[in-house]
Amino acid sequence: METLKKHRCFDGQLGFYKHDSEVNNAPMTFAVYMPPQAKKKRVPVLFYLSGLTCTEENFMAKAGAQQYAAKHGIALVSMDTSPRDLGLPGEEDSYDFGAGAGFYVNATEQPWARYYQMYDYVVDELPALIFEHFRIDKDRVSIFGHSMGGHGALVIALRNPGKYRSVSAFSPIVAPMHNDWGTKAFSGYLGDNKETWKQYDTCELVKETNSNIPLFVDQGMKDEFLTDYLQPERLEAVCQEQNHPLTLRKHNGYDHSYYFISTFMEDHIDYHADLLLA
């Protein structure tokens, strides 16, 4: 694990790192914010999954989360949204497939299958690395994300009952099987059998899961992707039908940007802190 840079921030330490991922067969980058409380004891950790095109840096630079993590004594981890610079055909051709668009799936279609194992990376490999190198309480882990990363966080929490204390999302893609982002990604990474897609679709998982983990979701109502890509009404409907606990807040006038995310970041960190520190 190589340290790329370090910054003091809100009396804690923010580091950017690079390592050779085994599951992805490629170098991966990630960032860890350790709050000041970690100088003296193990702290809980909150993983953040970013949206399309992002690296681990967008969240750390723009979301304004460190101040709240420092207040509660919670570590933050963000990671790149895919391996990069592999020279794969089409890797850089579009913002919504290939580099920067791993969609948090384990790809089964070549050439992606060899390198794009982002589900296993986020669920297993990266946490193990974090637990090894940082003063983290591995029994206190939560997850959240934005857009493609909101999709990732909800899918991962629903598929791993008991692993995460809490989950939340900003503007998540809750039904990727039903929009162009999702169908492009899933057909490219997973092939044409839609049965295999269901394990990465939040609305489908709510029907199947044994987890009863509450879903906390914030959505801007002026989000430019609301109708065609985010479709929160699908999540509302399936959670009501399945009696799955959902808090969906709709915020008038807010869009898809980090200006929206930063506005409600304190609410999300407070929400996770309540459950992580209980």
Added chain:
Amino acid sequence: METLKKHRCFDGQLGFYKHDSEVNNAPMTFAVYMPPQAKKKRVPVLFYLSGLTCTEENFMAKAGAQQYAAKHGIALVSMDTSPRDLGLPGEEDSYDFGAGAGFYVNATEQPWARYYQMYDYVVDELPALIFEHFRIDKDRVSIFGHSMGGHGALVIALRNPGKYRSVSAFSPIVAPMHNDWGTKAFSGYLGDNKETWKQYDTCELVKETNSNIPLFVDQGMKDEFLTDYLQPERLEAVCQEQNHPLTLRKHNGYDHSYYFISTFMEDHIDYHADLLLA
């Protein structure tokens, strides 16, 4: 004045704009955050001047200032650090001269003199435009900045007694006549007569000014530019010698980045709010 984009943020409105600057003979871009209180009344305004390479966006995206501006009911204004894309010789050759490096001076050397009038732009033209188009109380104006922008804020406040209620700076270049950034910029924009440089050098101005405005400065002690470019000891010495009010806080472990700025942003906005709202 053209609106480039708008985002709701902390219940206020953040806009990015473009206009044809008369003093700069070129298009300029800037950003304005109007807090929720401005829906009902005129609000004070705090101008922020950015450092080398920055546009108006860095501050709005990374500094985390909007939450505190929203709490106090203060507007925020940031602007690009120079005109851009003029096709001038050498305009893009270095990060510390030309585009992104206007240094908040009125250039007297050609070809810069025709386009780089950033002092007049920040002191006069931009405020007049802001007062015309936004619900601002023009009697309640303060200014702050970072690095090259900290230099700009201190210089502008010292040279305009009574115009600003308060001034503060993160990691300012307090003695540009005595380091490579400043001498490169000043010789290029202002020519070789060092007497004319003094009007843009905070430490020189503290000797000459009629203003007694207190200077509030935060400096990270792990700042990579501390010794060679920022030299806060020069400001300490001259303020002590001249009995000019200075609060200089030295923060161990902090560097030159927005992770440092965001950490102490609340203190700065609180400081300005006390004086703007008095």
